[in-house]
């Protein structure tokens with residue numbers, strides 16, 4: 078076992094961190110959030126030039142073929158700096174689903190994405206899915222020259238800015254529900270994007286499929302292939318959300334310790350009160366425990382280990398609970414000042430809470446863990 | 461020992477219920493149901509106060525001669541509980557709950573005569589100017605100065621976290637009138653018009669995107685010495701007394717019951733990933749049961765405190781404050797689960813009083829994210845959870 082980054086990985090970590098330190102201080106982020114544009118297109122272009130948008134894609138598709146470890150490194154920094162640019166939505170969700178398909182348009186589309194010219198969104202989950210990939214209600218009916226889509230996708234991040242969306246629906250074939258994925262231009266007639274701002278400083282939408290007619294060439298994948306694409310994409314995504322939490326936790330701990338050392342009440346630094354010291358130590362413990370599972374799950378995923386899913390569920394549960402505890406402690410220890418929009422602390426809290434409920438809650442991932450663990454440890458199971 | 465309500469109390473409860481049924485308009489009730497903070501939004505609080513003032517119920521804790529009631533402790537609890545249950549908005553506490561009792565106890569006849577009716581009628585809206593940037597938990601270290609100048613004081617300094625200063629016309633402040641003696645000894649309690657020359661109110665945006673708190677700046681503000689409450693340099697005694705009114709006189713469990721009712725309602729409407737209703741989900745219902753049991757323990761603790769220590773709640777208010785605020789935060793966190801994927805939606809305008817437009821997602825859960833965020837403050841304000849524990853360690857356990 079080895080939990081050290083190699084030289085290249087250290088370099089990547091260093092360059093992403095240095096770039097964000099120079100270009101992404103909190104004040105600037107807030108200006109962007111409060112501006113009319115959802116995110117900073119210039120920054121996005123710069124990241125394209127630095128090659129970062131190509132990280133998770135194969136060389137064949139014009140990317141760099143980085144592994145889950147490199148992606149984790151990048152997302153820790155994105156979390157630490159509260160980056161709102163849609164790395165997660167365009168690269169991990171949209172790009173992640175697209176790169177796993179065999180659609181002829183894939184390479185061309187990904188190359189545009191990597192060069193920073195194309196944005197995407199993955200519109201799969203619905204109000205009642207609550208993280209369960211198989212649980213959607215949108216319907217696809219077969220027509221003469223393609224399909225007609227009906228339904229509603231909820232809280233689709235980056236949909237307002239997307240050029241393309243990947244949409245899922247169920248097609249009833251001979252009494253069986255067949256999962257289908259479609260690649261659609263976002264301006265497709267019938268695709269209604271009800272946009273809104275989100276608590277965590279981003280833009281998302283309810284995506285209404287009002288009888289969207291698509292031709293057969295829009296079909297990206299179906300059946301077990303579509304399911305596998307989604308499972309693998311969301312597993313990658315869950316890990317990267319944990320990585321984001323990880324960066325946030327570290328920064329929260331750092332800022333809290335710093336603040337507690339400076340803030341004086343009763344003639345002494347509040348960091349000298351033992352009850353606060355212990356609470357900060359608990360933040361530290363939580364951060365390290367979460368990190369261990371994040372590393373373990375990421376390495377299991379790189380190795381395509383049979384228990385990777387189990388570890389991803391475990392990492393998600395641990396990361397969400399630790400991140401929530403760390404952020405809540407950070408607010409409490411800062412006192413009144415942390416309840417304002419002016420300090421970063423509350424923004425970490427918002428991002429953490431929101432992210433922890435997007436693709437299934439803690440309760441959901443505990444259940445998934447339970448299910449997978451029963452399968453693994455059942456007589457004749459893999460363990 | 462006896463848990464039963466007397467026949468008189470039951471009759472009173474029914475009277476309160478009937479009044480609430482008649483008087484709570486749908487928009488007031490919606491506003492009360494969708495509260496995101498310990499405070500209702502300003503418009504609904506003032507609208508409800510006007511209705512209560514007409515009925516004579518706006519300030520139950522005040523003596524009858526000043527427009528209060530002669531209710532027993534039990535009746536006050538019944539009233540609070542029924543109001544919460546019916547979805548009534550909360551009244552802003554700074555005038556009625558905090559300053560009113562102080563004036564009644566320490567105010568001059570002229571102050572009582574002039575100010576109390578204006579609090580009830582809503583003509584005066586008061587805010588509380590205690591905390592300063594450098595004086596939070598350590599309130600006694602406050603720095604705002606009041607320097608005597610003939611019959612007046614000249615005020616300089618600043619107050620922060622002043623709730624609803626941007627909607628108030630008056631502020632009561634703790635100021636230093638003597639900087640040479642021990643910190644507590646040199647503090648006075650003074651009333652200030654917010655439209656006096658030299659006062660600036662700067663709103664602070666909270667993490668839920670709303671403005672409730674402000675920073676208030678005082679630059680050479682001239683205030684008559686008649687505006688002192690209590691004697692010069694005796695403000696600390698007044699302030700401490702007020703803090704007890706602030707911490708006590710509140711019914712945590714009734715507010716938590718309302719939160720739990722919302723959770724139960726949503727649990728009957730929302731489904732888990734497995735496709736059954738949350739209320740039937742064994743894990744969720746166990747989590748809910750845990751909190752309901754905690755609520756019951758809190759409820760009877762509050763009842764005991766209120767019955768035992770009528771008028772003199774002492775350190776027990778610290779116990780209730782810690783238990784109440786920490787439990788309400790746990791209920792907030794449980795509710796997040798039910799809101800699920802709609803948590804990120806920013807729809808603050810849909811929470812405003814009288815809102816009739818459209819919104820996305822279940823209306824019954826509209827306030828959940830904001831309430832969670834806002835309520836993080838409840839273990840910070842009014843004496844933080846740590847400070848309350850320090851008080852109990854010292855005063856109760858003698859440590």
Ligand SMILES: Cc1cc2nc3c(=O)[nH]c(=O)nc-3n(C[C@H](O)[C@H](O)[C@H](O)COP(=O)(O)OP(=O)(O)OC[C@H]3O[C@@H](n4cnc5c(N)ncnc54)[C@H](O)[C@@H]3O)c2cc1C
Pocket residue numbers: 340342343347350352353409410411412413414416587588589590591593595596597598620621622623624673837840841842843844845846847850
């Ligand atoms: C939403 C909100 C509304 C408010 N409304 C008003 C208002 O209307 N009027 C008003 O005057 N004030 C108001 N306040 C201010 C409030 O009373 C203060 O925030 C509170 O006293 C804490 O002070 P602080 O924020 O400066 O935190 P600090 O005092 O700086 O505390 C920071 C942390 O240190 C801890 N700490 C401090 N001392 C000790 C100790 N001795 N031992 C252990 N831990 C300690 C605290 O518990 C906290 O966790 C409000 C605050 C909030 C958040």
